[in-house]
């Protein structure tokens with residue numbers, strides 16, 4: 001899933017800690033309290049299956065269909081909106097909008113587990129297994145699987161199986177919802193060096209309005 005732009009925060013963009021724990025109420029957002037409670041329960045029980053079920057139920061109930069739930073498209077990268085940050089930072093819920101061809105690079109999730117659901121569009125995910133680390137910043141990965149996920153598809157990231165790239169390979173805009181079991185503010189992105197190895201870089205994750 002989950003996790004996650006994996007892009008440096010544009011100058012002037014609000015950081016995760018500048019935003020409230022809940023989205024603005026009123027037009028544009030459904031009553032999220034019921035499904036927040038389901039997600040909270042799954043996180044506290046450390047149960048990926050329950051978290052996935054909560055996301056599936058929310059999609060089926062139309063919780064993600066409210067106009068304005070997902071961020072506006074961005075032409076420079078995919079967009080991320082913080083929907084909810086639990087006050088004790090035990091989890092965050094993030095809505096993402098992906099234009100055709102927008103991908104995250106290979107990345108980790110800072111050791112956090114989580115789950116994601118495709119709400120609309122067709123997403124492609126390649127999962128990698130970490131095979132070696134050298135010099136602290138050089139990583140070697142082995143691609144383990146690739147899959148195309150359409151609306152309704154669920155995915156989980158559970159360390160140490162937390163390395164993947166993720167993107168929209170369809171011809172129309174895609175929407176996804178991600179839950180991470182912590183306040184995912186930083187991660188590593190990995191740049192291929194062409195010799196079977198990747199260079200790691202630290203990435204600070206920001207949110208779009």
Ligand SMILES: [Fe+2]
Nearest residue numbers: 001002003004
């Ligand atoms: Fe991810």
